[in-house]
Amino acid sequence: MTQTQPNLPKYISAGETPEQHAAFEARIAAGEKIEPGDWMPAEYRRQLIRMISQHAHSEVVGMLPEGEWISKAPTLKRKTILMAKVQDEAGHGQYLYHAAETLGITREEMIEALLTRKAKYSSIFNYPTTTWADVGMVGWLVDGAAIKNQTMLAGCSYGPYSRAMVRICSEETFHHKQGKEMIVLYAQGTPEQKQMAQDALNRWWWPAVQMLGPHDSDSPNTGELSRWGIKLKTNDEVRQEFINEHVPELMEAGLTIPDPDMHQDENGNWIHGPIDWTEFWAVIKGERGLGKERIATRQAAQDEGAWVREALEAYMARPKGEAAD
Amino acid sequence: MTQPQPTQPHDTQWPRWEVFKQDSEKRPYQAIGSVHAGDPDHALVTARNVFVRRPAAVSLWAVREADILTATPQELVSTPDVLGVTGVAGLYHVGIKKSHKRSMTFVDLVGAVQATGPGDALGQAHEQHPDALAWLVFPDAAKVATDPDPGTVESWFAPATEKTYKQQQYYGTIGRHVGELKRSGQMPGRVNEHPHVGDQPAVKHNEEPVK
Incomplete structure (x- = not known):
């Protein structure tokens, strides 16, 4: 700038x-929502486009690891649940692209930015899902962490983003519940099943704690975003909410949190030990994890769907009066 | 609003359609978002797939973005010319935004007016609802709607209601209830009871609970 x-x-x-x-x-301090036709600072618009499009891409890329498990689901019930969840993620991506479009960027530009890796998405989806129990643990912890962030954003100052978030939160609670149910059942099952649940927790605990973002002291955008009512809480506050809810529930399920320093302080807050951010940053930078594979899969979907878009365009351009069927 | 730039040989940025959903016959149509589609049928099918995965709907309308005129109170001051926008005369639907409460919808459709054009319809909407937080109008002739035949309504919308595993209530209470954990001292209260905006505490909205 x-x-x-x-x-x-x-x-x-x-x-x-x-x-x-x-x-x-x-206006923001008075609780008003900003609508697309209203005056807004250029930097408010820029930050919202960045955040909302990243968020939309995260929903779209989030389908990829889960989609791989649909054909491997152990029962028809779990398969229908997982299909509904993946469909929801597609819908959530659409809600968010719509919200970003109201700020003057096109869906085409956003998808181009994703495929050329100019735009980011949550790096949590670049971690591998090793067993079926990971599908449940992702629902419980990753969706659980996402809901904490999304509930905050549902109260944000930009009308279209807030509305998309209210709709997403109401649907996302199902994703959280189905994952929690699955893991609680495995934790009560055979020793092998319990071990599967524990291994999945060991893999996903720290990435879930980290996905809520760097510590407040290392988060460069927080000042402006909170000034404008986009972020109503800091990363560390949202992280504390996530930990406070999930630690007792995981312990109750009979699982062990892979953090020897985890303890409750005098106010009842569950306090985590030091976070090793090495892997988090390595995955964000693409040095580790499945970033290349995810974008290649998304690019393949784009390429393989080209004929459908071309057929629709030919249909739209057909001479007037030609029968539709 | 910035218009899409057709920069690519196969630009798939089809026209945008605003989607209006009616949850039951007693409820108003509500503006819930938009879809891109090449024709009316495509718009309605896409609208159902994106916005009616759950829990209930009886009808959808789709209206091309180009046929919709909106204004906020701030826009009426900054660009009053909007009230002079001309177009076809006829029946116009009127939507208004009623509050800043947390919501899934932009405007509710609250009625219709006979107008000489979109600007006139917007002016009438403003006169009838001076306290609204936004106004939206479009000609009745511009809307496309799902088939009201009961069989079609059933086949389009019943599955979203019947797939109960998409509702969190389906899973009931898993393990001990959170309240029980709280009473035993394991589950702390909310970390941030008073959200803030910068250094100021955020205003307590009368927010609707997330359904």
């Missing part, structure tokens, strides 16, 4: 005035 107004903070872009910003922030 070019710094044309040296005396103003950098979130005030060229052509914007502190008075406009003050009026905008007053």
Whole structure:
């Protein structure tokens, strides 16, 4: 961004005035929702496009590891549940692309950014799912962590993003519940089943704790995002909520949290030990994990679906009066 | 609003259609989001797949974005010309946004007016509902709707209700109830009882519970 107004903070872009910003922030502080036709700072628009499109891509890429398990589901019941969950993720991606489009970016541009790896998505989907129990653990922990973040975003200041989030949260609770049910049943099952659940917890606990983002001290965008009512809580606050809910429930299921330092403090909060961020950053940078494979799978879907889009276009362009069937 | 730029040889950015969903015959149609589609049938099928996976609907309308005129109170001040937008005369549906409460919908359709064009319809909507937080109008002739025949309604919308495993209630209480864990001291209260915006506490909205 070019710094044309040296005396103003950098979130005030060229052509914007502190008075406009003050009026905008007053609306947000009064609990008003910002709608697409309203005045908004250029930086607010830019940050929202970044966040919402990343979020949409995460829903779309989130389908890929789960989709691989549909044909391997152990029962028809679990297969129908998993299919419904994957369908939901596709729908959630669509809700979010719609919300981002209201800010002046096209769906085509966003998908292009995903496929050329210019846009990010949650790196949690680049971790491998090793056994069927991982499918349940992903539902319980990854969706559980995502719901904490999404519940916060449902209260955000941008109307279309907030509405998409309210709709997503109401559907996502099913994803969380089905995963929790599956793991609790495995944990009560045969020794082999219990071990499967424990192994899945060992694989997913730390990635789930990390997916809520770096510590507040290392999160560069938090200041602006909280000033504008986009993030109502910090990464560490959301992480604490996630841990507080899940630690007692995992313990009750008879599982062991892979964190020897986990303990309850005098306020009742469950406190985690030091987080080793090495793997998190390595997966984000693509040095580890399945980032290349995920985008290749998404690109293949795009390429293999080209004939469907072309057929639809030919159908749309057919001469008027030609029978549809 | 920025228009899509057709930059690619096979641009699949088909027109955008705003989707209006009616949950039951007693409920208003509500604006719930949009889909891209090449023709009316494609728009309605896509709208059902995206927005009616659960729990209930009896009818969907789809309206091309180009046929919809909207304004917020701020826009009426900054661009009053919007009330002069001309177009076909006829019956226009009127939608209004009623509150800042947490919601899944942008506007509810609250009625229809005879107007000389979209700008006139928007002006009438503004006069009838001066306190609304946004107004939306479109000509009745522009909407496409799902078939109201009961058999079609059944085949389009019943599966979303019948697939109960998509509802969290289906799973009941797993393990001990959270309340029991709280009473035993294992489950702490909420970490952040008072969300903030910057240094200011966030205003307590009268938010609808997430259903």
